[in-house]
Amino acid sequence: MGAPTEHLDLELAGMTCASCATRIERRLNRLEGVTASVNYATERAAVDFDPELADPGDLLDAVAAAGYSAQLPATAADERPGDEHLDAAALAALALRERLIICAALTVPVVLLAMIPALQFDRWQWMSMLLATPVVLWGAWPFHRATWANLRHGTATMDTLVSLGVLAAWAWSMYALFIGDAGMDGMRMRFELVPERGAGSDAIYFEVAAAVTTLILLGRWLEARARRSAGAAIRALLALGAKDVALLGEDGVERRVPLEQLAVGMRFIVRPGEQVATDGIIEDGRSAVDMSLLTGEPVPVEVEPGSPVAGATVNAGGRLVARATRVGEDTALAQIARLVEQAQTGKAPVQRLADRVSAVFVPIVLVLAAGTLVGWLLAGEGASFALTAAVAVLIIACPCALGLATPTALMAGTGRGAQLGILIRGPEVLESTRTVDTIVLDKTGTITAGRMSLVGTHPGAGVDPAQALRIAGALEDASEHPIAAAITRAARAADGDRTAVEGFENREGLGAVGVVEGRRVVVGRAALLAAEGMPIGEDLREAQLAAQAAGNTAVGVGWDGAARAILVVADTIKPTSAAAIADLRALGLRPVLLTGDNASAAQAVARSVGIEDVIAEVLPAEKVDVVGGLQAAGHVVAMVGDGVNDAPALATADLGLAIGTGTDVAIQASDLTLVSGDLRAAGDAIRLSRATLRIIRQNLGWAFGYNVAAIPLAAAGLLNPVIAGAAMALSSVSVVTNALRLRRFESRRAPSGA
Numbered sequence: 001m002g003a004p005t006e007h008l009d010l011e012l013a014g015m016t017c018a019s020c021a022t023r024i025e026r027r028l029n030r031l032e033g034v035t036a037s038v039n040y041a042t043e044r045a046a047v048d049f050d051p052e053l054a055d056p057g058d059l060l061d062a063v064a065a066a067g068y069s070a071q072l073p074a075t076a077a078d079e080r081p082g083d084e085h086l087d088a089a090a091l092a093a094l095a096l097r098e099r100l101i102i103c104a105a106l107t108v109p110v111v112l113l114a115m116i117p118a119l120q121f122d123r124w125q126w127m128s129m130l131l132a133t134p135v136v137l138w139g140a141w142p143f144h145r146a147t148w149a150n151l152r153h154g155t156a157t158m159d160t161l162v163s164l165g166v167l168a169a170w171a172w173s174m175y176a177l178f179i180g181d182a183g184m185d186g187m188r189m190r191f192e193l194v195p196e197r198g199a200g201s202d203a204i205y206f207e208v209a210a211a212v213t214t215l216i217l218l219g220r221w222l223e224a225r226a227r228r229s230a231g232a233a234i235r236a237l238l239a240l241g242a243k244d245v246a247l248l249g250e251d252g253v254e255r256r257v258p259l260e261q262l263a264v265g266m267r268f269i270v271r272p273g274e275q276v277a278t279d280g281i282i283e284d285g286r287s288a289v290d291m292s293l294l295t296g297e298p299v300p301v302e303v304e305p306g307s308p309v310a311g312a313t314v315n316a317g318g319r320l321v322a323r324a325t326r327v328g329e330d331t332a333l334a335q336i337a338r339l340v341e342q343a344q345t346g347k348a349p350v351q352r353l354a355d356r357v358s359a360v361f362v363p364i365v366l367v368l369a370a371g372t373l374v375g376w377l378l379a380g381e382g383a384s385f386a387l388t389a390a391v392a393v394l395i396i397a398c399p400c401a402l403g404l405a406t407p408t409a410l411m412a413g414t415g416r417g418a419q420l421g422i423l424i425r426g427p428e429v430l431e432s433t434r435t436v437d438t439i440v441l442d443k444t445g446t447i448t449a450g451r452m453s454l455v456g457t458h459p460g461a462g463v464d465p466a467q468a469l470r471i472a473g474a475l476e477d478a479s480e481h482p483i484a485a486a487i488t489r490a491a492r493a494a495d496g497d498r499t500a501v502e503g504f505e506n507r508e509g510l511g512a513v514g515v516v517e518g519r520r521v522v523v524g525r526a527a528l529l530a531a532e533g534m535p536i537g538e539d540l541r542e543a544q545l546a547a548q549a550a551g552n553t554a555v556g557v558g559w560d561g562a563a564r565a566i567l568v569v570a571d572t573i574k575p576t577s578a579a580a581i582a583d584l585r586a587l588g589l590r591p592v593l594l595t596g597d598n599a600s601a602a603q604a605v606a607r608s609v610g611i612e613d614v615i616a617e618v619l620p621a622e623k624v625d626v627v628g629g630l631q632a633a634g635h636v637v638a639m640v641g642d643g644v645n646d647a648p649a650l651a652t653a654d655l656g657l658a659i660g661t662g663t664d665v666a667i668q669a670s671d672l673t674l675v676s677g678d679l680r681a682a683g684d685a686i687r688l689s690r691a692t693l694r695i696i697r698q699n700l701g702w703a704f705g706y707n708v709a710a711i712p713l714a715a716a717g718l719l720n721p722v723i724a725g726a727a728m729a730l731s732s733v734s735v736v737t738n739a740l741r742l743r744r745f746e747s748r749r750a751p752s753g754a
Helices: 018-029 056-065 083-115 124-139 141-152 158-178 181-185 206-230 232-239 332-345 349-378 383-396 400-419 428-435 443-447 465-476 482-494 526-531 538-549 577-586 599-609 620-632 644-652 664-669 680-715 721-744
Strands: 006-013 034-039 044-049 069-071 244-248 254-258 267-270 279-284 287-290 301-303 320-326 422-424 438-442 448-459 501-507 511-516 519-524 553-559 562-573 590-594 613-615 637-641 655-659 672-674
Touching (some): 006 056, 206 383, 332 400, 383 680, 400 680, 448 465, 448 538, 465 553
Parallel strands (some): 438 637, 655 672
Antiparallel strands (some): 006 044, 267 320
């Protein structure tokens, strides 16, 4: 068998229960070189196939051979991904609602006539027949049609059970009305929670046939609404983004065009209040950009020339000019939507048990219903009672709840995660979050900002600190070193005027030399200043040693033959890191700081955020060994990182969390991606994953428990088919409604509704 090398997501139509999904999945997996997973809740099939052994046409034919239909996903040239599928689902739900309203209007009088003797006029049974028959034949037509299609393919589904149950109740009633004793003697009808034993052949059940049809239509309509609600977050993601863009030509002329005409390298304008059209780099202007739609962060991010921006975010301040770097399916928004959709098509290990049960569920129920009918007849009970019990067995059974238990929870959980800037790669991840007890954190870019900043200026005797910063900033403006950039930014923030530098010389690994304001200036390590005849004096020595003890970088500044100031530069700790560590501890996790930096710097950062366990001076290749060592000691390890050197450790850990502001390599190696750079999202991600797993287990427990309890009750003749129909309809609705609770999951980073 060939190894699958290509991936395709098929949009399916015609499924009505979990058994349908299992049937399509089996049919696809019979093809050579194909591995498929079908999701009933999302109505999609995720297919990996070897193009040398199968092609998309073969996949579509296989679905058709199973009695269903499929279509290839929309391309970039079509409408936005998912729109066509979602519109079709909305139209189907609307048609179901219209059918339900008409059936309900016809069913209510039938049930009232059966239940209330005072309403029963002469020959009222004929009125019941006239009202119930359209419900049974037209209202339940989707069930009958699906049953016939399945029979032609030699299969049976939930529709088969419903169709048989409804038609059996209606046909028996027609027999009793036209041929049996009831038709001759005026009939009697009963509506009881528990059918009366020994009932003769004259009982009619028009109200059963009509009420069961209406209740199941109600259940499916409620289920369809709830499933669309579960997928609301991904639809919101797909709907985000500008529809047109203000292009800025090389001649400076602005013209507004459809978004599809925007290409990489083009410049575009974003006015205050407008959405950023696509991913890009700011070339002109300063503003604050609201990133909450993608990251869940409530506070707008300041941007300036050189800052990256993502499509679908909102410009909250001044006019911006940006150059497009990614468009279409390559944008951050498209990648997030794609990751969420991929996560929703996966299956947790526990769901595969439910799938195996669903595959044999309907045949078993058919056998049980037939056994119930024959058993009661052999026991001497009347045909009416035996038929009632058999119909109740057909109606009460429900594999749909089993099929919906996992995917609806995944839809709601991953969708809510996307709103909060948390991407869950798949259902397999959820188990790891439950058992994690240790979380290893990279320092740079994870706990710290990953960007050097000036944190202190210590002038010598008689030196103006503003003058020292201005002169150092002027010299460092000509350098590209991260430390130089930090000093330059601080100088510009303090004094916007740029001072020219002459004769700039970069001294690799030491610093820089040049002429500023007519003075020969040296900025860099103490060794460079000493070599230039400007050794660090006693008045600056204490500041230098204190900076080094704290794990920071001390930069000397000298001119006119003497060292004049010490500038302290550090990779600043993110303001939310301490709160994030406290949150992780509250979740029962032991935080461990893992870094390649020196021990003093690592200890200083650890103390600031509340971490006790520190592993410092570790080479990138050794991070994997550290994670493996913790696992060997019996710990279940989560790893948080953002860099290329974190990717192997992220992949090795039981649970990998990548900071989304980091590298693509780290993100690809992780199980959870935190789109924002806020470490508090790690706690949110673990809580959300655990909550999703908890909902899945609750759903599966209810679905299994319902069927284990309900089918024996029905077989024992203890349930009226109408009650059975209501219970069956509500079983699926309850599972989906329980999953929808995940939409109310709240982040610890933002106020309610973030």
